[in-house]
Amino acid sequence: MADTYTQCPKCGQKFSSPLPASESCPACGLYFFKWGQPLKNHTLDEEPIEIKGRIEFLLAPREQMDSVSCYGRMAALVLLAVWSWFLFGYDYRTAEINASFLHNIVLPIHEAGHVLFMPFGEFLTILGGSFLQLALPFGIGIAFILKNRDNFGAAVCLWWTGASVVDLSPYIYDSLYPQMMLLGGHTGEDGPHDWIYLLDTFGQLQHAQGWGTFAHVLGGLIMLAGVIWGALVLKAQRRSLD
Secondary structure (H helix, E strand, O other), X not given: OOOEEEEOOXXXXXXXXXXXXXXXXXXXXXXXXXXXXXXXXXXXXXXXXXXXXXXXXXXXXXXXXXXXXXXXXXXHHHHXXXXXXXXXHOOOOOOHHHHOHHHHHXXXXXXXXXXXXXXXXXXXXXXXXXXXXXXXXXXXXXXXXXXXXXXXXXXXXXXXXXXXHHHHHHHHHOOOOOOOOOOOOOOOOXXXXXXXXXXXXXXXXXXXXXXXXXXXXHHHHHHHHHHHHHHHHHHHHXXXXX
């Protein structure tokens, strides 16, 4: 008798009636026979292991990935890991990252955030730059998961989010004793400085250097998490190719 499934081994979707291995999951499109060794089936009366299902959903590779794409992604992940090392190594206390290629990417996004939130008042206008710098890659990552089932793309976006946090850390650190040259050709002492305003609003300006250090470390950890997540997805993809 053919194996049947009452729950998708990839996305965890439960079915009202068992489906044979030759069928596909109506939620994510996985053909069960492609998954490899069938997992132990749950009966309708059994409670599924939710945590395991969620982990499998986040680690499952996109379907129909060929070997060329898989190994190309491996090479890209190695480059991101090396880039992470350099980005985290920049001295956030002197804003060395502002001369990097990454900063040239995220700076226009940051400035667009100010323009985007301008209709919503002074606070959101100033916050909007840093918010969009972080929210854009994070939101794209969510879209990769929900729309494309592309967990590797989501992992790269998580890395991008962490890199953006690292990029913000000098700006935060600089708030207490402004020395960083801003776009207008002046320091925060002579003109608007987002994080002087934001930290002062919450009574945290005296702790600016501590928050800047925290942001640098946090961004590094998020980049590391993105690289590890991407590696686990590629490991699953490699296994499916084998």
